Amino acid sequence: MDTQMTISVRDLVSYVYRTGSIDERFQTNTALVEGTAIHQEVQKKYKEKDESEVFLEYEFQQEGLNLKVQGRCDGLLDTEEGPVIDEIKSTSRDLEEIDDTTYPLYWAQAKGYAFIYAAQEELQKIQVQLTYVQKRTKDKKRILRTFTYEELHQFMEETVSEYASYARILLHIREQKEKTVPDLNFPFPSYRDGQRKLAGSVYRTIEEKRNLFAQAPTGIGKTISTLFPAIKALQLEGLERIYYLTAKTITRATAEEALQKMGERGLKLRSVTLTAKDKICFQEETICQPDYCEFADGYYDRINGAIVDILLHETQMTRSVIESYARKHKVCPFEFSLDLTDVSDVIIGDYNYIFDPRVSLKRLMPDRKKKTALLVDESHNLVERAREMYSASIAKQSYESVAAEWDGEEDSLVKVADAIGKDLERFYSSTEEFTQLDQVPGELEENIERFLSEAESLLQEDTEGERSERLMDVYFQSQRFLKILEYVDEHYRLLGESTREGNFILKLFCLDPSHVLSETTKTFRSGVFFSATLSPFAYYKEMLGGTKEDYILHLPSPYDSSQIDVMITPLSTRYKSREKTVGELTKRLYEQVELHEGNHLFFFPSYHYMEMVYREFKNFSPVDAVMQERGMDEERREDFLAQFEEGGRLVGFAVLGGIFSEGVDLRGDRLNGVAVVGIGLAPRSFEKELIKDYFNQKGRNGYDYAYVYPGMNKVLQAGGRLIRSEEDHGSIQLVDDRFLSRKYLQLLPDDWGNYRILK
Template sequence: MKKTFKISIRELVEFVYKEGSIDVRFQARSSMTIGTKLHQKLQKEYKEGDEKEVFLKGERAVEDIVYQLEGRCDGIHYENGEVIVEEIKSTARTIAQIEEGARVHWAQGECYAYLLAKERQLKGIGVQLTYIEVESEKTKSFTRTYTMEELQHIVDETLVAYTPFASLILSNQENRIKSIPDLVFPYPTYRKGQKNLAGAVYKTVTESKSLYANAPTGTGKTISTLFPTIKAMEKGLSKWFYVTAKTITRTVAEEALALLEREGLSHRAITITAKDKICFQEETICQKEYCEFANGYYDRINGALIDILTQETILTRPIVETYARKHRVCPFEFSIDLSYIVDGVICDYNYIFDPKVSLKRMSDEGKKKTTLLIDEAHNLVGRGREMYSATLRKSDFLEIKRKYPEYVDLKQSVAEVNKQFLRLEKEQGEDVRNKLDAELVDEVQSFVEIAEKYLGEAEEDWSEDFLQLYFDALHFVRISNLFSDEHRFVIDQTPKGVEVKLFCIDPSKLIKQITRSFRSSVFFSATLHPFSYYFQQLGGCEEDYRFLIPSPFEKEQWQVGIHPISTRFKDRERTLSSITRSITEAFNENKGNYLVFFSSYAYMREAFEEMIKEGMNAEFIIQEPNMKEADREKFLNEYQSDRDRPVIGFAVLGGIFSEGIDLKGDRLKGVIVVGVGLPQPSRDHEIIKDYFNERGLNGFDHAYVYPGLNKVFQSGGRLIRSEEDTGVLRLIDDRYLSPKYQSLLLEEWKDYRIIHEKRPLV
């Protein structure tokens, strides 16, 4: 029985014919100068009767595979009874350097010509390959004519070369489909609420809906979302993405897949590691002259793909690195290429949500068969604001003008941008505006176009500052196209001069815009609390499913105490000794390893220095800013259950040790949270506050209280990680006893005792 394999013409020919090296020296990114704009420019010149953007499809059998081929050709010309298919390519090279066109481009045109000739029963047909130079917009065309037999031979030759890869994909797919019906949950029993969560995820995915789930620590969220999502692959789902903000949660997802594999799952998944972390070189310079793994990448990548997909299933960072070294290919680009082929992808939020780096090759049809699993979804609110905001500084433009005075049009463009900055500085009125400043955006757009022209000149050694400004300006233009009622145009005076920011206050609509294009999405976290706030901020709407489950742990596992001491900034000096006494008291009452969280590095260090004077029988360690992975591991490795001297670690709320870490059993005896986590007052937080006040909501809660408490909940959640864990949670701040904070406390924390300070004897 023959198998069917659907593939786009572009994907087919790029796999078979693409060759050479990775070279990201510089590629113009502005939509004003590449791609669609240049194609449309040529297509507007078509004579009457010619066609553009024509969708073609057809079948061709090779061996035991029936290939379903499809694609959209750029144009069809009709000249003197002849039919000519046109393929248009934009290029950063000068067209004088192009002598006959690349084989991969000819192959694309030839395959389109084959489909058209077969559909219209033509005996002969032409192919025109047209290159358009990005900088000058000059064109150069090459034309060849073919018989139907010649085209059929070319297509067959191409498919024969692709077939080993297609056979591997089909075999893996068949094994996956066979393994899913008998796949069972990899634990003997479900934890409290876990089966309900898995059922809710399965229902969501099979019905192509969205789900927002608050599932407390200990629910087993990773396996409870991955297992039903993979089971739903029986119902037409072809792919999933597990997206998260933390490296540690990616490891948990890999471990969950390994459990399912032991239960019989046949399945392939890749973990994408950031380029700067996985790069084999000292400096990340993706050019063949600097990197052996970039040099000849496309000549070797097909062998690497077939090898790893034949031998491996869970493609973790070490496995990707092993095969990348074996085949001498760039490990980052290797993982990106794999991400389009495998069943599941574990990656950071930005590969889905960030307009700067999202995976661009994913087709709309592919998205409709793909589910997003969004872990620690509370983090996506802040990350969304960052991704959909953009900032430009006047000083950065003036620096480029100073560095490159000889480039007249670049200098002139910078001067025009500077003129807009000066105008904004002089204008009286609001520094926070509801409307975009169109004049500034126009000049920044012009700068992007001129910068692209110069950055494309390989012989010039352009500075990192210039390249960074280009990317900042390009991002500014992109965000200007997304600017809406949920944004503000902000003008700020800084010590370095004026800067402007397109500030995204509420990312909900933009997040929803992304998730709507996928089959389904599941947002889950232990701390979507208060639920109504996160449901709105993450794009939830009336037809979406909501799911809240209680903690699977018993209240008796927590020993919660609230110590009502003021941690407000004005009181900190006065109350610091009371706070350190409270920490000492908690430790002395329940000896063991502790994590103590503070709202800032400065506050934490003050308390740390006070505590080390106490002469306690404990080891003190402290979180440093910008800790490297090795230092983080060293910090966590101090938490061992068999220590002679327990460890007391000082860390920052919302930092690297406040979520995504598991210190089970006696590795962690207590967590102490000093303060309520309120962010420092800032222009951005005040804008958020005003925005929600204007909409009849409590702006202070939205800007300060809810984000602050989320950090508290995450930090406290480090304490109880399994049914066997018990421990001490101490919340130090008098606000925890106020009606507002009482109403927002997690249910499992409400059975608390109030701690009264023991006055030292005089």
């Protein structure tokens, strides 16, 4: 058994010495960036012979364990009294409150660096300095202590000894993985058509540290065909973990099933599923404070025991498993799951954990990213999601409300909130709803920075009450606005919206997310983007940040076109025609139900249109019908789908592009027919027109990029609910006369090619 492990000084002392509670009374989510800037500011003022970011390493040997401890100390200062290890920390606390006992964890980290340097240079004693920088005032406080080599040696021996039992558990887990991954075979008797090619392409992509864009038909088994080769690639040097990213909860469950299948075949590695904080929180309200939540109170005193327990007894750490251990050890389930990402081989979660600049995992440092492969499922969804992630807005009335609510109490806050309101007022138009701006004025940016500073100092003292909560909302909107402003370039437009109520909203609108997606992906070892509907392929590869160097794979459907009866009904579904054609449309849908026995799902471009046809259908047809409701929670969604039983006769009405039009797996006789009403075009809007104009200027067909391709993707996804295996048969009815135009016929999948036209 390989007993060699490497750990950073920070991670080592954090595991052994962290204590206390989760307390998110108020924390800025720019702390990491602020901290880096403060470090650099201090380091700039070092003298000529001082060094910064000095790499240090030492190997400890304890009872068969070889632990290589390494890290970079912030500063190595050259003084008359000898070398000084300098550790820089930013703090929101008043500097007068801090003494040499305030932050034992910081001293532990600094002592770790000091020991390694003293051992390396054979020093009998060494000075250690903590440099505290007050975030708001930038004032500094330095606390200097001297330690003998013996003191530091004893401290580190005790620290390593404390960590050793946990290290042995991690070594045991690593040994299990290294033994079982090479022996793992594909967990099905044989590959389906196309599966072997997809699996081979994924493995080669990760091996060569490249990216892959793959269109693989619905039902081919994309999840197992990407996860299996990625797990086999864990044998490769330099690959330590896999992130399996999805847009929806239902596809996360498919990834969990694939891991379970491989587990049944002998695979032993650890996987964790990340669930959004507000969904997994045990409390009625998500307030992460020790006086409100028993799972936050004393979290760091109990978390090590919880991690050891779950690692020894579980391999798949799904939501229910995490909740069970979190209750047992009385720890916050969300923070628990995040802590488990550090020791898991496969992490399953939403796109935002990697791609959203607000919530991406800060613990994924650059060196870890280079040892991580991304598997991005249903990646056609990432285009629109990325647009949202990299856009931001602020509203005039938000600042006016802050000024009104704090008037007479917080003069500095009121003054700057007022100033921002006036800055935005200048752009208000009583005649035009939407306008474009050339740039964000410098004074507005400066005022927002001042607002953040004023709000921050106030919120750190007072977060109680609705007024403070509203201030916090405006604070985070402002912070997000400045964060996204850093990304603004030719891929953006500055959009102003003037409302009838007198509000003005300034939006940083990301037209083209390809650049930011490409920049994020390149920080990882490999990215595999796959979907059943990356069509047209060139469009999705471009929008997801693909380059000429990336691999592409376009797999044909493994199914025979005889399995699908595709019908095109050339009926107008345009908004102005809907009232007129509702009777004829209902008749055509009923004829499909009569002609093809079993269960059917009909998709509509809007709730209003769906409800109108549903009422007509209920009057017209004796067949049972159910309809998607607005804002369905997970339980209601599952109830809706559970009604589609094998051998049943049920018609479901749902919204195109909604929760039931993708990621839903109704195999066999649970679904026998699908109808898609309309071509999926989004309504014309100022934002869509900006996208259209932007791509026209780039020499692309802007109308297709803004409207046709995203709309047609919804159609293909909805149709993809039908054929999920080699045994499935059924009918697809496409209702719209535009489906017969050359543009749309070219976008239909090959296995829909044998369509018939219903006159």
